[in-house]
Amino acid sequence: MHRRADVIAAALDILAEVGLPDLTMRRLGATLGVQQSAIYHHFANKQLLLGAVADEIVARGPHSSIEPDAPWPQRVRLACTDVHAAVLAYADGADVVMSMFAFGLGGQAAYDRLRSELRPSGLDEAVTASAARTLLHYVYGHAFDIQTRAQAARVGAIDPDSPEDDFAIGLTFVIDGIAGRANALGPAPSRE
Amino acid sequence: MHRRADVIAAALDILAEVGLPDLTMRRLGATLGVQQSAIYHHFANKQLLLGAVADEIVARGPHSSIEPDAPWPQRVRLACTDVHAAVLAYADGADVVMSMFAFGLGGQAAYDRLRSELRPSGLDEAVTASAARTLLHYVYGHAFDIQTRAQAARVGAIDPDSPEDDFAIGLTFVIDGIAGRANALGPAPSRE
DNA sequence: ACCTGAACACCGTTCAAGT
DNA sequence: ACCTGAACACCGTTCAAGT
Numbered sequence: 001m002h003r004r005a006d007v008i009a010a011a012l013d014i015l016a017e018v019g020l021p022d023l024t025m026r027r028l029g030a031t032l033g034v035q036q037s038a039i040y041h042h043f044a045n046k047q048l049l050l051g052a053v054a055d056e057i058v059a060r061g062p063h064s065s066i067e068p069d070a071p072w073p074q075r076v077r078l079a080c081t082d083v084h085a086a087v088l089a090y091a092d093g094a095d096v097v098m099s100m101f102a103f104g105l106g107g108q109a110a111y112d113r114l115r116s117e118l119r120p121s122g123l124d125e126a127v128t129a130s131a132a133r134t135l136l137h138y139v140y141g142h143a144f145d146i147q148t149r150a151q152a153a154r155v156g157a158i159d160p161d162s163p164e165d166d167f168a169i170g171l172t173f174v175i176d177g178i179a180g181r182a183n184a185l186g187p188a189p190s191r192e
Numbered sequence: 193m194h195r196r197a198d199v200i201a202a203a204l205d206i207l208a209e210v211g212l213p214d215l216t217m218r219r220l221g222a223t224l225g226v227q228q229s230a231i232y233h234h235f236a237n238k239q240l241l242l243g244a245v246a247d248e249i250v251a252r253g254p255h256s257s258i259e260p261d262a263p264w265p266q267r268v269r270l271a272c273t274d275v276h277a278a279v280l281a282y283a284d285g286a287d288v289v290m291s292m293f294a295f296g297l298g299g300q301a302a303y304d305r306l307r308s309e310l311r312p313s314g315l316d317e318a319v320t321a322s323a324a325r326t327l328l329h330y331v332y333g334h335a336f337d338i339q340t341r342a343q344a345a346r347v348g349a350i351d352p353d354s355p356e357d358d359f360a361i362g363l364t365f366v367i368d369g370i371a372g373r374a375n376a377l378g379p380a381p382s383r384e
Numbered sequence: 385a386c387c388t389g390a391a392c393a394c395c396g397t398t399c400a401a402g403t
Numbered sequence: 404a405c406c407t408g409a410a411c412a413c414c415g416t417t418c419a420a421g422t
Contacts, residue, residue, distance in 0.1 A: 216394090216395070216396085217395085217396060217397085218394090218395085218396095228396085228397090229397080229398080229399085232396095232397070232398080237396080237397075238396065238397090
């Protein structure tokens, strides 16, 4: 009857409508029309299910394309805004993707794309990996902040208060810092 | 008998010994020698307790001093390594502090210190605030990653794999990006 | 292979009642 | 002011048993 993909889709529906605290095995079973225990036939535990959900959130997000000869900082920026938009599309999406990535259970696609886009920078592989993780930490951290603040505002604990271009400003800081180091050791015009 | 500070201290003990999932009201009550329900006389709910715990984690962390005439990027870097060390000192410290900061319930001290250290950059207030948040997102995101990976490694789900100087590399990217923008509009020698 | 039904060992929170 | 004792409405997970 049901396949793994059905369970993941139902989980995303719940996430979109309510949020992570309401994504319970009981509610998931009710959405699928089965007992809660039936889900354990498809996923050994909830954590592994959330890992698959994290992958799907990133996969369903935008994958903007750009001229192949565009400078790499511009391509990196596009990759970051894509991931940012992807996790913002579902309530607590940043929480799920960030946690699962750190646990090694999902969100690997975003990390791989960033490393790939950073390759033309000329930075060695170890520094490139650090740069990709720095970008991810910022993107996830910013999205988590937005989503948590929205939830806090809904409970009336806080005023949202975050400016419109906040994400873009911070992203420019990080990318400029990476580009600055890349320019310091080779030719790769990115600004000016 | 017990005061608010006793409850917070007991919560930090539990965090240091085990971790956030074991920081239950029942265990907290047992540590304090009271019923779980007694804690609700000091904190209206668990979330407000965690907010106070987050403040205490930051307060107990290092507060490194430096020559007052040191360049501001150096002072900002020190503030970041202080906060990083503070949250790493307790299991799931990054998770608690990050969540409570986003919810507006704690960790305000770190944000205020960063904004203060960034003032000499000459950036206007809105950009300075964005810069401070960018740094916090990176610091918390990185620490969260480390602590979650450590937990995953304990369960045997992943290899730790993160290089030693990873935090320093990413921090340089972010600070250089901020300094680059500051230098573009006024005199403030930070590098070279 | 896929699911049911019932249980187990937990949670956070509430509340009358005590001192 | 501070705490007890007991309950309420939940959790994730397991497991024998069905088809």
